[in-house]
Amino acid sequence: MWHFAKEIWVRCPRCDGRALVAVHPDHRDGHAYAVGWLTAPHRLTCTGCSHSGEWTPRPWRSGAGDSYFSGRGVLAVPALGGPDDPYFGLPLWFRRPCRGRVLWAYNLPHLELLEAYVAASLRDRPRPAGSQTLLERLPAWMKSAGNRAEVLAAIRALRDTA
Ligand SMILES: [Zn+2]
Structure with a gap:
């Protein structure tokens, strides 16, 4: 992370x-x-x-x-892992409500990794190499099969604001 x-x-x-x-x-x-x-x-x-x-x-x-x-x-040590930045407490640029939670990413590469991961899970394809620990730590609601399509749509909507 x-x-x-x-x-x-x-x-x-x-x-x-x-x-x-x-x-x-x-x-x-x-x-x-x-x-x-x-x-x-x-x-x-x-x-x-x-x-x-x-x-x-x-x-x-x-x-x-x-x-x-x-x-x-x-x-x-500032705590990472929420929809606000851990230094100034400002809302992240990439944050969006999804399934009653908040989907967030620190920057475009982070968002794109989430997208690749969720898209691969949706198609049941091999997952992208990269930060495995980050992906393993994703909240369950993002990985849940029933939410993936909606999570992916939210990620893509965020990417359009990059
Ligand atoms: Zn300004």
Whole structure:
């Protein structure tokens, strides 16, 4: 999942256009582990209206989820896996109600992988290689045979907004 979280497409809080959340350009190097990348300073940028924002790592506190012992102290690791971005709390660009749940993806490659997976399941074809753990962790409602056609339609509707 963290691989896709390197570039998170969100809805700009100022112009409602598509904005990007990613590691701050000054902090892109030297991350040996995913957790180092996840807890690095992040920046929000909107090319549409020039809005930007900065996110700085937060110290870990009891109840704050996973922690990371870094050279900068013990940091709280932002939790991936919901329809909002884990840094600024903005709604993801790719999110859409489906079967009473919310279908979401961090960016186009993420959405396309979901599409390939669901389409292959629908046709009972071999599944695409790639992030198997990500796919295994998909919620059951997305994988359920009765929902696949509707999930696929929702994914394609989202892709049209890319
Ligand atoms: Zn904007």
